[in-house]
Amino acid sequence: METLQKALSDAILRLLRPLVRVMLKHGMAYGTFAELARRAFVEEGFEHMQRSGKRPTVSGVSALTGLTRKETKALRESAHAGTEKSAERYNRAIRMISGWINDSEFHDENGGPAELAFDGASGSFSSLVKKYSGDIPPVAMLSVLEASQTVLLNDGTVALKARAYIPTSTPVDKINILGTDVAELISTIGHNLEAEPAQRFFQRKVSNTAVDAEALGKFRELSSRKSQELLEEYNDWLSSHEANPESTDEGQVGYVAVGIYYTEQLAERSSRHEPE
Numbered sequence: 001m002e003t004l005q006k007a008l009s010d011a012i013l014r015l016l017r018p019l020v021r022v023m024l025k026h027g028m029a030y031g032t033f034a035e036l037a038r039r040a041f042v043e044e045g046f047e048h049m050q051r052s053g054k055r056p057t058v059s060g061v062s063a064l065t066g067l068t069r070k071e072t073k074a075l076r077e078s079a080h081a082g083t084e085k086s087a088e089r090y091n092r093a094i095r096m097i098s099g100w101i102n103d104s105e106f107h108d109e110n111g112g113p114a115e116l117a118f119d120g121a122s123g124s125f126s127s128l129v130k131k132y133s134g135d136i137p138p139v140a141m142l143s144v145l146e147a148s149q150t151v152l153l154n155d156g157t158v159a160l161k162a163r164a165y166i167p168t169s170t171p172v173d174k175i176n177i178l179g180t181d182v183a184e185l186i187s188t189i190g191h192n193l194e195a196e197p198a199q200r201f202f203q204r205k206v207s208n209t210a211v212d213a214e215a216l217g218k219f220r221e222l223s224s225r226k227s228q229e230l231l232e233e234y235n236d237w238l239s240s241h242e243a244n245p246e247s248t249d250e251g252q253v254g255y256v257a258v259g260i261y262y263t264e265q266l267a268e269r270s271s272r273h274e275p276e
Contacts, residue, residue: 015186019182020033022178026175038067038071038075039075039078041065041067042061042065042067042071042072042075042076043075045060045061045064045065045072046061046076048064049061049064058072058073058076061076089136089144089173090165090173090176090177090180092132092133092134092136092141093133093141093144093145093148093150093165094165095132095133096128096129096132096133096141097150097160097163097164097165098132098235098239099128099131099132099239100113100116100128100132100160101113101160101163101232101235102235102236102239102240103128103131105122105123106123106128113160113163115157115158115159116128116157116158116159117156117157117158118138118142118153118156118157118158125138125142125158126138129141142158145165148162148165148166148173149161149162150162150164150165150166163228163232164228164231181259184257184259185259188201188203189203202258213266216264220262220264223262224262227260227262230260231258231260234258238256
């Protein structure tokens, strides 16, 4: 009978293979990964003890993780150079596009995202950036969105060309998506492993191992279109239920995300059958 540790080891190996593929492609050697793994164990070790109601200490985390006290202390005290700026840029771009799609101030006569003059007190690209992206300069946001082919600048007006921000020319932002979206999926799976049925988060997928290869392109287009429509519906609902930023209420606000992904692999037809 398969043990829990064996099942966990097999699952982690399957998870790591595509991650290692990305790391090798971008020149990250094992030593760097090992250092990051030690740091992750230490950071999560302290949080695990705190969630468990115990006082997090270097000795306690050392015993929990198997790292030495010296390693644990050094990793705890060292500064962590993350990708906060990239994450902030990604989130601001998403929020701004959402405002463009949902806020009537930036709509045309048909109720869709209007082509916006770059400058102007209201109803302009600059006012959109100010309203939904804080203090980032409009020129900087325009550069980010142009690089991702999300907008098109033409004769002083800015048109929305894609209803989703997907970095295409900014490798740092694309790598940041790896750190954000995959982490959220793993967090959801981890939650569902422990939660009672009524408290589990939605986690489903549809798959088929015998799709005609010539039909893959059609399904890719269908799934992209339907998924985008569904995500826009969710986005509309979430936008209408945001907390009032001008409210003096100091209550909590929640972060929520729903992700959809597509993957495909080709295999020889005979590989689906046991040899005779």
